[in-house]
Amino acid sequence: MPYTTRQRQAILQCLQRRGDASVTAGELAEDLRSAGCPVGLATVYRQLERLEAAGIVHKINTEDGAFYQFCGRDGHGHRDCFLLKCERCGRIRHVDCVQLQGLYDHLEREHHFRINPRGTLLSGICDQCAREEEARGEQ
Incomplete structure (x- = not known):
């Protein structure tokens, strides 16, 4: 599954570059395509789910939809x-x-x-x- 790993790394790097900025999955997919990393929206969602489960990404549900933001910490047992x-x-x-x-x-x-x-x-x-x-x- 090296292809999946490369996609996950590309998504993570894109989120890291944004710093404190939150982004929708669609905006993230567009950023990746603009950077020469063609990735489907379903793949972006799937990888964001995995990154969120690992505690690396925050998923923020708002009245305007879901946004994602880099956390950068191991979420397991991380309560602060x-x-x-x-x-x-x-x-x-x-x-x-x-x-x-x-x-x-x-x-x-x-x-x-x-x-x-x-x-x-x-x-x-x-x-x-x-x-x-x-x-x-x-x-």
Whole structure:
């Protein structure tokens, strides 16, 4: 299966180049085709599924559809990874923060609820948008 491995590597490299940017499977397939790596959309979805299962990629389900973002960490047992989405500009940022472990433990112990950190999307306003609001006198 070396062909599949090359495709997975190409998809992973494309996601890594995008950094914090999230992308749809269709946009990713188009990026790969533009870079000279012809790959079908079904293959992109299949490889993204595998990368997500391995904890290397976040799948972000939104009202606009599914987006994918490079995580870069081994997802097995990794509980300090989550996503922040700005309600204003829509940017989604991957964050590694060990401070969340206390919250996860509290919710599990006191409220009998186990958080899936890889599926956790917190929304609010990013620094840049907050500064812009302050500059306009909004809050």
